[in-house]
Amino acid sequence: MTSPIALPIAGEESARPRAGRILLHSVVAAAVVGLAGIAVFTLSRTINVTSASILFVPVILGAAIFGGMIPSLTAALASLAVCSVLFYNPAFFLPDADPQEVADIFVFGGVAIVSSQLAGYARRAAAASRRREAIMEYLLAFNRRISAVVDPAQIPAMLAEELSHSLGSAAAIYLEDGGRLRELAVVGDFGAMQPLTVAEQAWRNRETAVPPVYLLHSGGAPVGVIVVGTAPDSRLDPLAIAAMIEQSGLALARMRLALRVEEARVLAKAENLREAVLGSISHDLHTPLASILGSVTTLEKFGPICDETTRAELQSTIREEAQRLERYIRRMLDLTRIRAGRLAPQVEPIDVADITNAALRQTQKVLTRHRIESDDMLALPMVETDPVLVEQALVNILENAAKYSPPGSVIFLRGQVEDERVVLSVQDSGIGLDRTEAQKIFAPFYRAADATSGQVAGNGLGLMVSKAFVEAAGGEIWADSRGVGQGAAFHIGMPLAKTLQVTDEGEAAWATSAES
Amino acid sequence: MGDKRRILIVDDEVQIRRFLRPALAMHDFDVIEAASGAEALDLLGKNEIHLVVLDMQLGDQDGLDVLKRLREWSWVPVIVLTVRSREADKIRAFERGADDYLTKPFSIAEFLARVNAVMRRAPPAAEEPVFEVGGLAVDLARRRVLVDGAEVKLTPKQYGLLQHLARHAGKVVTHEQLLRGVWGDEHAEDVHYLRIFMRKLRQRIERDPARPTYVVTELGVGYRLLAADQLEAIAS
Numbered sequence: 001m002t003s004p005i006a007l008p009i010a011g012e013e014s015a016r017p018r019a020g021r022i023l024l025h026s027v028v029a030a031a032v033v034g035l036a037g038i039a040v041f042t043l044s045r046t047i048n049v050t051s052a053s054i055l056f057v058p059v060i061l062g063a064a065i066f067g068g069m070i071p072s073l074t075a076a077l078a079s080l081a082v083c084s085v086l087f088y089n090p091a092f093f094l095p096d097a098d099p100q101e102v103a104d105i106f107v108f109g110g111v112a113i114v115s116s117q118l119a120g121y122a123r124r125a126a127a128a129s130r131r132r133e134a135i136m137e138y139l140l141a142f143n144r145r146i147s148a149v150v151d152p153a154q155i156p157a158m159l160a161e162e163l164s165h166s167l168g169s170a171a172a173i174y175l176e177d178g179g180r181l182r183e184l185a186v187v188g189d190f191g192a193m194q195p196l197t198v199a200e201q202a203w204r205n206r207e208t209a210v211p212p213v214y215l216l217h218s219g220g221a222p223v224g225v226i227v228v229g230t231a232p233d234s235r236l237d238p239l240a241i242a243a244m245i246e247q248s249g250l251a252l253a254r255m256r257l258a259l260r261v262e263e264a265r266v267l268a269k270a271e272n273l274r275e276a277v278l279g280s281i282s283h284d285l286h287t288p289l290a291s292i293l294g295s296v297t298t299l300e301k302f303g304p305i306c307d308e309t310t311r312a313e314l315q316s317t318i319r320e321e322a323q324r325l326e327r328y329i330r331r332m333l334d335l336t337r338i339r340a341g342r343l344a345p346q347v348e349p350i351d352v353a354d355i356t357n358a359a360l361r362q363t364q365k366v367l368t369r370h371r372i373e374s375d376d377m378l379a380l381p382m383v384e385t386d387p388v389l390v391e392q393a394l395v396n397i398l399e400n401a402a403k404y405s406p407p408g409s410v411i412f413l414r415g416q417v418e419d420e421r422v423v424l425s426v427q428d429s430g431i432g433l434d435r436t437e438a439q440k441i442f443a444p445f446y447r448a449a450d451a452t453s454g455q456v457a458g459n460g461l462g463l464m465v466s467k468a469f470v471e472a473a474g475g476e477i478w479a480d481s482r483g484v485g486q487g488a489a490f491h492i493g494m495p496l497a498k499t500l501q502v503t504d505e506g507e508a509a510w511a512t513s514a515e516s
Numbered sequence: 517m518g519d520k521r522r523i524l525i526v527d528d529e530v531q532i533r534r535f536l537r538p539a540l541a542m543h544d545f546d547v548i549e550a551a552s553g554a555e556a557l558d559l560l561g562k563n564e565i566h567l568v569v570l571d572m573q574l575g576d577q578d579g580l581d582v583l584k585r586l587r588e589w590s591w592v593p594v595i596v597l598t599v600r601s602r603e604a605d606k607i608r609a610f611e612r613g614a615d616d617y618l619t620k621p622f623s624i625a626e627f628l629a630r631v632n633a634v635m636r637r638a639p640p641a642a643e644e645p646v647f648e649v650g651g652l653a654v655d656l657a658r659r660r661v662l663v664d665g666a667e668v669k670l671t672p673k674q675y676g677l678l679q680h681l682a683r684h685a686g687k688v689v690t691h692e693q694l695l696r697g698v699w700g701d702e703h704a705e706d707v708h709y710l711r712i713f714m715r716k717l718r719q720r721i722e723r724d725p726a727r728p729t730y731v732v733t734e735l736g737v738g739y740r741l742l743a744a745d746q747l748e749a750i751a752s
Contacts, residue, residue, distance in 0.1 A: 322621075326621055344604070346736055348736075351711060353726055354733040354735065357728070357733065358733060378715065378725055378726045382708075382711060382712075386736070387735040388735045388736040391735055497708070
């Protein structure tokens with residue numbers, strides 16, 4: 001986790017220097033002038049100094065650069081005073097003063113004023129550029145952090161966190177949604193303040209940037225409101241705050257756009273799925289109903305004149321199609337239960353044999369044209385699962401195997417212990433799967449490519465239901481295949497039940513390790 | 517034979533009543549119908565009825581409530597009709613005193629076999645001393661079990677289980693009923709015991725313990741020792 005970056009502090013250079021500091025600078029300047037005077041005077045005793053006053057100019061210049069106008073003027077006055085005491089003749093203050101001395105007055109004063117102005121300007125320019133740099137750096141880091149957020153929905157929370165940290169107070173973000181403000185994120189404690197009320201008022205009155213409420217804009221139009229707990233610390237750079245608020249507005253507008261695009265995409269996908277469901281329902285309900293109605297009306301109209309075989313055929317059509325309809329409705333019901341979250345699994349210890357026997361009993365009629373070869377399921381330890389859900393999943397898998405493998409072929413039912421679980425497998429000799437199909441096969445409405453040609457009836461819901469059921473029962477389900485045309489295998493993994501050692505008298509003791 | 521046995525069918529779907537009536541009439545039952553729970557309770561109070569077929573989803577009230585009201589004063593056998601996806605209803609129906617259940621849709625053969633199983637033991641006095649199904653015979657008076665004519669030795673707990681099932685042959689006996697009956701109330705929740713003992717019992721009495729034919733597991737509910745006509749219905 002990266003911690004939020006600090007908001008730049010407004011530069012002290014831009015503020016007016018305090019009087020104490022000016023005084024200190026002036027005193028220092030005067031002292032330096034005094035020292036310089038003593039040095040020049042000592043020097044003039046040994047060598048002939050023709051223009052001593054020139055030597056004071058650097059001192060005045062220095063005072064201008066480091067101290068500003070007042071210290072440099074002080075230095076100028078001090079220089080004049082020193083010169084008049086040490087070098088000028090006593091007639092200095094008379095009207096017939098030495099032109100050199102008059103020139104010194106102008107030189108000292110001019111240097112002090114001009115250079116202090118220049119230095120002040122340079123200092124301000126440097127400060128402004130430093131400040132701009134700090135703000136730019138801050139915004140760059142701020143934007144980098146926003147763009148690092150992968151999920152657009154996370155942006156408001158992150159922004160509020162950032163604002164709260166930077167401004168050192170609570171922060172709340174509201175975005176316009178259908179004409180009203182919607183709270184997106186709140187960080188920190190607002191105390192007695194009602195941020196939503198404050199935000200709504202600002203939104204109605206279109207108050208712009210009156211701390212602690214900021215109206216957000218994007219493309220010139222208001223999009224939302226940011227409210228912070230207290231007016232920001234006056235030391236924080238107001239320009240940086242304004243820039244941060246503006247960036248937040250842009251980020252939120254971007255987020256809203258991204259969410260809308262995503263919403264549209266999901267909607268389009270749901271629309272496609274709905275179409276597929278409707279198409280499938282319409283086909284799967286109408287086909288058997290058409291056969292039933294057709295057969296019944298034929299029996300009604302021509303029954304008495306039909307021969308016995310024809311009547312028997314029509315009756316078995318009615319029965320088979322009704323059963324097909326029942327299977328389909330059962331599956332739709334299962335699906336509704338899954339979607340409504342009403343599976344409520346009842347997990348209990350159970351023999352796998354009980355589950356397989358019940359499933360085989362259920363699928364007896366569908367499997368009449370196939371041979372079932374089963375492992376001895378009693379050799380397996382007990383499992384802990386919801387037997388009803390697993391049985392229904394197994395029924396779907398067996399029906400699937402019957403549908404996709406040629407009549408007369410063998411369907412293998414295998415059971416083995418693998419990593420603390422029992423894996424039940426159904427291996428058919430049907431059209432098989434390729435590697436990608438094995439992954440996709442549990443998705444709703446998925447059907448094997450060959451099956452979509454219409455030769456095999458089905459709606460691609462059975463395996464999806466199986467997966468939901470097995471997982472609800474605490475198991476796993478997966479498919480594999482040795483390749484296209486080599487049959488498919490479906491596996492259901494169920495956790496082992498705790499092993500109980502029981503004597504014939506009914507005394508029992510829990511064993512710690514698995515053992516059959 | 518005396519009076520015909522009388523069955524009350526309680527279902528708000530006229531189609532269901534219409535298809536049950538001729539089959540029952542052909543099996544010498546006197547059939548009366550009720551389309552609502554209130555009507556059913558009224559008829560039960562006024563007539564001598566030997567069996568009730570009760571749908572769980574009635575127009576005016578829940579079938580479970582009708583069952584509860586009925587059980588306040590009558591022990592007439594009841595078969596409830598449920599729909600799939602409402603498995604929890606089965607257990608609740610047993611708790612409230614149902615004798616068996618059938619899941620819609622069902623075939624008429626299945627329905628008649630259940631009706632016969634429930635009717636057979638309806639008067640407790642008529643309990644037969646020897647129960648027989650296929651090659652299995654349980655002599656309840658002498659505590660002897662024969663499989664294909666040969667006597668099989670069972671431990672007391674195994675025999676207890678089989679005896680319990682045989683007394684309710686053809687009907688589902690719930691896990692809880694078996695555990696309370698054989699192990700006592702403190703083991704009512706120990707389904708594990710039941711599974712292990714059922715495995716041992718099947719090894720003694722079933723021809724193929726891996727594909728049991730006499731004692732059938734009703735997943736999530738309990739066990740059923742098939743009656744002779746049920747065994748035939750499955751075999752055909």
